Amino acid sequence: MKEDFNPIFVAMDGMAGERIMELRNELAGHVGGFKLNDALDNDPSIIKSFSEFGLVFADPKLLDIEKTVRNRARVISARKPGFITVHASGGIPMMKAALEGVEGTDTKILAVTVLTNLNDEQCVGIYGDERDAIVTKFAGWASEAGVHGIVCSAHELEMLSEYDHLKDLIKVVPGIRPKWFQDASDDQKMVMTPAEAIKLGANYLVIGRPITDAKNPVKAADDTFEEIQTARLA
Numbered sequence: 417m418k419e420d421f422n423p424i425f426v427a428m429d430g431m432a433g434e435r436i437m438e439l440r441n442e443l444a445g446h447v448g449g450f451k452l453n454d455a456l457d458n459d460p461s462i463i464k465s466f467s468e469f470g471l472v473f474a475d476p477k478l479l480d481i482e483k484t485v486r487n488r489a490r491v492i493s494a495r496k497p498g499f500i501t502v503h504a505s506g507g508i509p510m511m512k513a514a515l516e517g518v519e520g521t522d523t524k525i526l527a528v529t530v531l532t533n534l535n536d537e538q539c540v541g542i543y544g545d546e547r548d549a550i551v552t553k554f555a556g557w558a559s560e561a562g563v564h565g566i567v568c569s570a571h572e573l574e575m576l577s578e579y580d581h582l583k584d585l586i587k588v589v590p591g592i593r594p595k596w597f598q599d600a601s602d603d604q605k606m607v608m609t610p611a612e613a614i615k616l617g618a619n620y621l622v623i624g625r626p627i628t629d630a631k632n633p634v635k636a637a638d639d640t641f642e643e644i645q646t647a648r649l650a
Contacts, residue, residue: 422448422641423614425473425588427624429453437465439633444469446637449498451475451622456492463495471498473588473622477528479503482513489517489525499588501526501567504554505543511561524564524586529554532569532591532606548575555582565619570608573616589613590622594640597626610640611647 424447428436436455443450449471455462456476466472474497478485485502492500502514504527514525529551530539536546543550551572556579558566565586568576573589576582593607610621623640630636 422446423618423620423644424610424627424637424640425449425451425471425620425622426627426637427451427453427590427622428455428628429624431455431628432458436462439628440466440469442634443627443637446634446641447627448620449473452497460492460495463492463497467496473497473499473501473526473620475501477501477503478514479506480510482510485510486513486517489514489523493518493521493523496521497523499524499526499565501528502563503528504558504566508557508561511558511563515562526565526567526586526588527554527558527561527563528567529558529572530568548572552576552579555579555585559585567622569606570613570616570618571606573613573618577617586619587617588620588622589618592621592623592626594623594626594636594643596639610643611650614644614647615650 426443426447428450447470450466451473453475463472463474474492478488489500500523502511511527518525530547539547539550551568555566555576559581565588567588569591570589591607592610592613595609613621627633627636
């Protein structure tokens, strides 16, 4: 991967109308792309309006029967995002159906392993085992299904790197907090700096409020990229 490659996806959550477009215009050329979640519900065509400004990470987190996931992946991929997310918990057949939905396009499927706000106790209650075990299992399902990558916590990158069959998966990591960012109300439980995540093997970093809530979003994006570059050159 080129040293000047920008792995930052800005999470454009909770925004609409003029604000989301203004921020897109400001950050163009300063980040690698944009993650769109609730904005897809307001206007699915927004993917096209973002594509010329960077790679689009469509984040609907699909989880349904295979036919429905196949159809939704087909509809979303027609708007040409770089990535579409599904929940790995939906199982191997469902993830394969998502791949069928994007067949013939350049869109890649990412499988979300375990949401970063869930701890061991919650994972046991929901999935029947502790977090590390479930993340490893779901990543294995993603590999078996043949999807292009996974979304996981940066804290799991080192663990997953021990498995040869998972090494070729693209690793997209949320919960990234630059070293200069401080927010007492932060709802992310599993956070890591951009430099640490890159060193551990992350391919893309999802960053929201440190950039979107900054007084100067462009400076925040540039400062974050500088952290990444420092880690690459270290």
